Amino acid sequence: MNVFQLIASEFSKLAANKAILFSVIGALLVPVIFGGIMLSPDWGPYDNLSNLPVAVVNDDKGATSNGEPMNVGDKLVESLKEKKSLGFEFVSSDEAMEGLEDNEYYLVIVIPEDFSERATTVLSSEPTKLELKYIQNEGLNFLASKVTESATTQIREELANTITATYVATMFTSLEDVADGFKEASDGSTQLAEGTSQLLQGTNELNTSVTSKLVDISKLASGSKDLKAGTGQLLSSLRGKSGDITKLSNGAQELHAGTVRLKNGTAEVMGGLKQAEAGSATLRTAFDTKLKPGSKGVADGALGIQGGVNQLKTGAEKLVAGLEAYKAANPTVLVGPYYGDIQNGADEILAGLTYLSTKSGELAVGAKSVSDGLAGDANTGVVKINEGLKALVAGQSQIVTGASELEAGAKQVAAGNATVRNGWTELTKGASALNSGATQIYDGNKSVDEGWKTLAEGTMKLNEGAAKVDEGTKQLATGLKEGSEKTGGLNLAEENAAMFASPVQLVGSKVNSYEFYRDSTAPYVVTLGLMVGILIMSLFINFTKPQNVSSVSWFVAKFVKLASLSVVQALILSFVVLFGFNLLPNSESLMVESSGGFILFAIFVSVVFSAIVLFLASLGNFGRWVAIAFIVMQLSITGANLPIEMLPEEYRAGSIFLPFTYTIEGFKSVISLNGNMINVGVLSLFFLLFALLALIVFLIRGRGISINKDQQNELSF
Secondary structure, three states: HHHHHHHHHHHHHHHHHHHHHHHHHHHHHHHHHHHHHHHOOOOOOOOOOOOOOEEEEEEOOOOEEEOOOOOOOHHHHHHHHHHHHOEEEEEHHHHHHHHHHHHOOOOOEEEEHHHHHHHOOOOOOOOOOOEEEEEEOOOOOHHHHHHHHHHHHHHHHHOOOOHHHHHHHHHHHHHHHHHHHHHHHHHHHHHHHHHHHHHHHHHHHHHHHHHOHHHHHHHHHHHHHHHHHHHHHHHHHHHHHHHHHHHHHHHHHHHHHHHHHHHHHHHHHHHHHHHHHHOOOOOHHHHHHHHHHHHHHHHHHHHHHHHHHHHHHHHHHHHHHHHHHHHHHHOOOOOOOOOOHHHHHHHHHHHHHHHHHHHHHHHHHHHHHHHHHHOHHHHHHHHHHHHHHHHHHHHHHHHHHHHHHHHHHHHHHHHHHHHHHHHHHHHHHHHHHHHHHHHHHHHHHHHHHHHHHHHHHHHHHHHHHHHHHHHHHHHHHHHHHHHHHHHHHHOOHHHHHHHHHHHOOOOOOOOOOOHHHHHHHHHHHHHHHHHHHHHHHHHHHHOOOOOOOHHHHHHHHHHHHHHHHHHHHHHHHHHHHHOOOOOOOOOOOOOOHHHHHHOOOOHHHHHHHHHHHHHHOOOOHHHHHHHHHHHHHHOOOOOOOOOOHHHHHHHHHHHHHOOHHHHHHHHHHHHHOOOOHHHHHHHHHHHHHHHHHHHHHHHHHHOOOOOHHHHHOOOOO
């Protein structure tokens, strides 16, 4: 029996066995039934959301804003009643909690008591955000919890827009007052601009005045510096001459003391001479007894007088020479009103002492002559003695007079020099004070010079700042005026408030879009339906090798039989999907880019799945169990529920080796993505691989190796 006869025999057995035929027909309808449920237009996670029970609890007590009552919670409840996006039930807090515990509600939304009160704090110093509380019962259904969570987000956004619109309306009302305030501010800023212009003029004048005095201030500082130097030199000179003044004063004191001693001595000499003159009368009588020894004493006393007079003369000469030297050394110094008297007295003393020295010498000579010539003419000697005594008395009178004058002059010199010394001391103190004052004047003028320069710089900066203030106030006046005009011209209608509350409107577009949720699941549903249907049909195929048939013919007959049934299954499912569920291309929504491509790809996928199932089913029940596990394994990691890119790395790597990855991607391509031949190429490799594996199994079994002893008990044809 050749392969064609074997194939005809396989289908004859199918037609003859009504039970098997109806079972196969039922298996062919399994993908249709599965697809009919999964591809219904009303079946999807976002369909019939109004049936999802959600409890809403409004505990908001309301508040007052700008003297007007407001209750945000009531507005939210009214909005939810109008939208009916979920199955909202407006209940009390106790009812909501009881329903949540009894699993009656998927979501509970709670509007707190202070909801409106918090809404009034938006412009306060410590604004408080509104809290819209919700509790999800995620255990009822995870997908439902995500849907309700998305709904709460939309409610929050709508509520935020509503509250913002309320605030904006209130602020728009206040803007009218702001416009009036801007106008008043504009008037005030205009006056301010005028004042700053006057300020700028004043700072200009101040800057000019201060700058013009910089030269004078510099001269004052320079002059005070010269004054300080001059007073320093004066003080140094006075201190340098203070030693000479002290010496002059001390010399005058010594001169005064000497003249006092001279006066006293000459007075004693005068008294002695008078006694000598008085005793000259008795000299004659006493000559013999007393003259000789007395004349010798007179001679000795005259010699002593001459020595004292010579000493006085020497001192007087030194005094006159010292006065001349002092006058020569200090020609410009005012030493007092008695300096001339001192000098005259010193000259008279010197003259008197010179005369006294001369006469005392003569007296000594005469006394010696008397003493030597006592044996001579006594009368002549006595006469000469009397004459000498008279002359001596006369000279002594002059000496006494000169000594008195010298004593008076020396006293005046001492007093004058004491006054000079005191005056010089006071002059030195005054010069020191003058120098200190000049130093302070210099330091003060130096500070004034530096301060004036700083003041000049400051006035320049002040002038610049005043110019900027003037310019700024003018700009402020202009800006406030423009702001007043613009603020007064604002549109404050409700439409404007709504625009401020929600200024952005999303305008989006989609490519390769789906009209219904079923459109996005169609690749996965069709893939799974075809695979499950072929696996069920394999249950009714007898894999026992007939007699006198080659293993290859046996393999070809079984593959053609299973593939033919899978093609019929693919055609039925394709027509139901395309025509029964209206997935044909149309002008409104192109659900399937190419109907022919969809049918051809479904047939191709069925043939590929036939090779896979033939290999696994030829292994018996174990192989079918592996096939079921193979199907389940692919449901989550081949792009059915989540994009492959969102899977963990190890799952993404595993999805490359699974056929569902390429069948799902291929159906997406022919439905909405304009086709992709790469998936066909990869699936062709799967077909060749599993067809070759199935052929190997059939060849092994054809040689008498039993794969599964339970196959003899299978319901098959």
